[in-house]
Amino acid sequence: MDARTLCLGVLARGDASGYEIKKSFEEGPFAHIQAASFGSIYPALTKLSEDGLLACRNERQDKRPDKKVYSITPAGRDALAARLMKPPADDRLSSDFLFILFFAHILPPPLLAEFIDQRIGWYEASLERMAGCGAAARPPGERFVHGFGLAWYATAVRYLREHRDGLLAEVSAPSSLVAE
């Protein structure tokens, strides 16, 4: 999904600055489904403003740098709606972690254990973060997506916990020995 549509989507929920948009992809409601960096957000915001899909106002703050707060325009809402009606691409899990685990047998077992434990921790932290901010998500679509995220993180934690020791044991004691 391109950065422009992502920004339009965030702003359809309420006004925000570029910095705040980034946060919504890191810790906010989109954290588990999409990603965006400053380098893609700021140019996208500029372009969308030029095209009349966003309005921008400057907000002065005490003890903090100024903010550029963007609002979606009616034309912006139309553009977002049009984009959302195009059939979505396939869902894709991008996991360097699983690619590495695929070759578990060529890794030193202690490193393997470290990778798995760290990933369990990461999934648990994600789960807690999501569980905390969930109740207030009002529109049905948001609740649906939130629930999907919870289900997926919970599955990952459960799977990793249940199969961690088994994998480690198999890697340490090769099947060739077992078979003999």
Add this chain to the structure above:
Amino acid sequence: MDARTLCLGVLARGDASGYEIKKSFEEGPFAHIQAASFGSIYPALTKLSEDGLLACRNERQDKRPDKKVYSITPAGRDALAARLMKPPADDRLSSDFLFILFFAHILPPPLLAEFIDQRIGWYEASLERMAGCGAAARPPGERFVHGFGLAWYATAVRYLREHRDGLLAEVSAPSSLVAE
């Protein structure tokens, strides 16, 4: 994960042509965790051969175009192992589908239903494809990753099936009406 490492990984399991490598990311054992296109595979293969990490031989075929079959060299195995020991980046689900569902309330309900049903079908097809080719995956790492994929697809199917009707009902009958 860069295309070069991906190719090294596939070739560590056995010789293959560029075309066959692509297939392993579409239907094969890596389908649910990584992706790669011809435009990234072929240049990667050329570069890896130049660097001495791959060997290449031409294979003539009856009634089929010639193949360039690549084999990983000892240097290639070393490079792969070195790369696999670097701590992996965060796992990321990239889902245009969920981004769209987030804004379910601004979509026409029939289109919403169509998107969900299609996605259920897609996840079920993926699940069947994976379930079929699973038993023969011998190394423990491969079995672990395969199991993870199955768990994740099954969770997705279950969640979508269980919440489909609820979402559709909520979107069609806004909560403001229910509250009155």
Add this chain to the structure above:
DNA sequence: GGTTGCATGTAAATGGTTACATGATTGT
């Protein structure tokens, strides 16, 4: 006769990441 599968490759265009540049404030 059209589409799909096999098979390789290039070039242009797109688009994103990473690193840099700046600077005040708050917390350790």
Add this chain to the structure above:
DNA sequence: ACAATCATGTAACCATTTACATGCAACC
């Protein structure tokens, strides 16, 4: 004193996607 948070932005670099180019065989 140092790191992190807040805040915006640019530019170089990197990589991938997409489209193009080619061609035979098999199947419907």
